[in-house]
Amino acid sequence: xMADIRFKxxxxxxxxxGSLADAAEAHGSLCGALCSMTPYxxxxxxxxxxxxxxxxxxxxxxxxEKVFSATATCFGGQGMAFQPxxxxxxxxxxxxxxxxxLWCTGFLYGLGTGQISDLRALKGDVGEIVxxxxxxxxxxxxxxxxxxxxxxxxxxxxxxxxxxxxxxxEELQPLRQQFFPPTRLH
Numbered sequence: 001x002m003a004d005i006r007f008k009x010x011x012x013x014x015x016x017x018g019s020l021a022d023a024a025e026a027h028g029s030l031c032g033a034l035c036s037m038t039p040y041x042x043x044x045x046x047x048x049x050x051x052x053x054x055x056x057x058x059x060x061x062x063x064x065e066k067v068f069s070a071t072a073t074c075f076g077g078q079g080m081a082f083q084p085x086x087x088x089x090x091x092x093x094x095x096x097x098x099x100x101x102l103w104c105t106g107f108l109y110g111l112g113t114g115q116i117s118d119l120r121a122l123k124g125d126v127g128e129i130v131x132x133x134x135x136x137x138x139x140x141x142x143x144x145x146x147x148x149x150x151x152x153x154x155x156x157x158x159x160x161x162x163x164x165x166x167x168x169x170e171e172l173q174p175l176r177q178q179f180f181p182p183t184r185l186h
């Protein structure tokens with residue numbers, strides 16, 4: 001599902017609509033919010049990114065819905081299908097590295113908008129992931145050279161983030177259910 005979405009297309013939609021966030025940061029914030037809040041809907045995310053939605057055309061709205069739905073489905077599904085939405089591998093490494101940092105910044109922001117009052121107080125695997133994402137978010141790709149070892153390191157970080165975000169989603173399920181218990185049919 002995520003493979004059907006091009007980062008550049010999403011980036012263009014956000015730019016045209018006057019988004020407050022970069023495309024990587026916007027996707028990261030969606031992922032973090034989905035991990036920490038239920039219900040968290042498409043309109044919640046759009047409101048966060050686009051205070052003035054008058055410039056959001058039907059095609060752009062469809063792209064926002066596609067990104068939201070694919071992300072939520074991948075998190076909730078089986079098989080670890082989640083992928084962070086980042087620039088294509090044919091883009092310069094420094095830009096991809098910066099986008100990865102922005103994705104982590106967005107994730108931490110989204111996670112903090114839920115029921116977690118202090119991200120630094122999280123324990124266990126989730127706390128370690130938050131600390132790792134904090135470090136990654138502070139890194140810049142300004143000096144990243146596109147050699148084989150740098151490309152490999154970048155690929156390993158993307159894989160770490162992919163798996164770590166899915167783990168945070170799974171580990172925080174009890175928290176989401178505590179604040180937003182599932183509805184039962186009577």
